[in-house]
Amino acid sequence: MSEASLMMRGGGCAWKGTNNARTTTSATCENGRRAFNNLLAQKQKQRRSPNATVKKKNNKAFISSVAVAAEDSTQVANEIPAKGTKYERENAIALDAVRIASTICDKVQAQLMRMDEKSITKGDKSLVTLADYAAQAVIAWRIGQDEPDMKFLGEEDADALVNGGEDGKEVLGKITILVNEAIHLFYPEAKELTDDDVVALIDKGKGEGGPEGRHWILDPVDGTLGFVRGDQYAIALALMDQGKLVLGAMGCPNMPKSGDVLEFNDAYSYGFSPRTVSKMLAGGSSAKTDWYKGCVFTAVRGNGCWMWPTSPDVKVSPTKVHVSSAFDPRKARFCEPVMKANSSQGFTASVADNLGIESKPLRIYSQVKYGSVARADADVFMKFPKAEYREKVWDHAGGVILVEEAGGVVSDAGGVPLDFSKGRYLELDRGIVAASSALHEKLMQAIQMSWDSAAL
Numbered sequence: 001m002s003e004a005s006l007m008m009r010g011g012g013c014a015w016k017g018t019n020n021a022r023t024t025t026s027a028t029c030e031n032g033r034r035a036f037n038n039l040l041a042q043k044q045k046q047r048r049s050p051n052a053t054v055k056k057k058n059n060k061a062f063i064s065s066v067a068v069a070a071e072d073s074t075q076v077a078n079e080i081p082a083k084g085t086k087y088e089r090e091n092a093i094a095l096d097a098v099r100i101a102s103t104i105c106d107k108v109q110a111q112l113m114r115m116d117e118k119s120i121t122k123g124d125k126s127l128v129t130l131a132d133y134a135a136q137a138v139i140a141w142r143i144g145q146d147e148p149d150m151k152f153l154g155e156e157d158a159d160a161l162v163n164g165g166e167d168g169k170e171v172l173g174k175i176t177i178l179v180n181e182a183i184h185l186f187y188p189e190a191k192e193l194t195d196d197d198v199v200a201l202i203d204k205g206k207g208e209g210g211p212e213g214r215h216w217i218l219d220p221v222d223g224t225l226g227f228v229r230g231d232q233y234a235i236a237l238a239l240m241d242q243g244k245l246v247l248g249a250m251g252c253p254n255m256p257k258s259g260d261v262l263e264f265n266d267a268y269s270y271g272f273s274p275r276t277v278s279k280m281l282a283g284g285s286s287a288k289t290d291w292y293k294g295c296v297f298t299a300v301r302g303n304g305c306w307m308w309p310t311s312p313d314v315k316v317s318p319t320k321v322h323v324s325s326a327f328d329p330r331k332a333r334f335c336e337p338v339m340k341a342n343s344s345q346g347f348t349a350s351v352a353d354n355l356g357i358e359s360k361p362l363r364i365y366s367q368v369k370y371g372s373v374a375r376a377d378a379d380v381f382m383k384f385p386k387a388e389y390r391e392k393v394w395d396h397a398g399g400v401i402l403v404e405e406a407g408g409v410v411s412d413a414g415g416v417p418l419d420f421s422k423g424r425y426l427e428l429d430r431g432i433v434a435a436s437s438a439l440h441e442k443l444m445q446a447i448q449m450s451w452d453s454a455a456l
Ligand SMILES: Nc1ncnc2c1ncn2[C@@H]1O[C@H](COP(=O)(O)O)[C@@H](OP(=O)(O)O)[C@H]1O
Pocket: 126, 219, 221, 222, 223, 224, 225, 226, 336, 337, 338, 339, 341, 342, 343, 364, 365, 366, 367, 385, 386, 389, 392, 395
């Protein structure tokens, strides 16, 4: 089906769940919006007040990075993202695909929070949910409408569903319902998909990648742990052409529009736990007509990084975002994984210390961290996994190009850019870092100092 024959229904993106689900979701959204606004108001009051002493040291860096973001993130008159570039069509497809998938993730995350659904443990002990499978299927479907012969490398496959007996069948049935609902929300005329169609779409992700030709790379729900905890997660899509990343589209349905509330540590000082706040924010962002959370970042090589509202119903122009222009590492703010098991927090603390960073780390689940660096909520991202851990391409592809196009540098700990053309895994020197080019250079020196004094 060509793009022209896929009719998008104008204006109607409210989720068509059962009445019950709808009422609960909108009540949750209303609470979330209220909690968000309260938190933001307190933040702003604190910033305005000359007597504000709470976490002053941390806030210095925080205020400077917010100010830089406000200054640099401009709406560029007459500039339309990706227009006239080689990947203009693919950019539109990727944005659309991620937006459709976001409606699924929103719905499933709200179900998980109400305990109407559960996560599933895969053979390798990692978590998966209905949303991981359904989001991969709709993204494969949307790309396939324009590129039936696409090559696709995704995190999920349908083996456990197909070989899972009655349980597998039941889960697959639920996924098929989610997939059809989401597709029809955007394309009411689209053909109803069967369970077999959905299996075939999920399994398109079994591609191997590599240096030749074009490959779409997808993590349908990156940061599944954040997702099941009602926290941050990302739908991370990228296109690689002849071994090079050329496009990224990353949905962050729970990312606050303002970086203020991303501040994990500070949430405690307002009487909310981060979990409470994010639970209240979870779900429902695609049905919004205002914009207080949720965004999709897109980037085409050479065309900058852009931030859009998650829902096409929010009629706001995309904003071009830039990495922080902070030059003094002492004012910098760094972000890292929440889970100690995924990155050495001792090592990043030592690097931060060498750089003179004064503020606490911003701990965020998933590739939302790359989005945070791209729009200058944070100045630096660091991840140092255990030596035996092999990073997968889909865990970074969508996010890396966003930071690069926002003016930043992403590399391994030896300063070498990441190579996504080697199949499903990345070959890395120790860890991954992202920062503005000015800070990246200093970061490399600080890592070496820490490395020399204490090996991981
Ligand atoms: N032991 C480990 N060390 C480093 N990364 C790990 C890991 N186990 C899982 N991960 C990866 O870390 C990702 C989550 O990133 P973060 O910790 O920054 O939130 C996971 O993505 P998924 O949740 O999509 O599987 C997974 O790919």
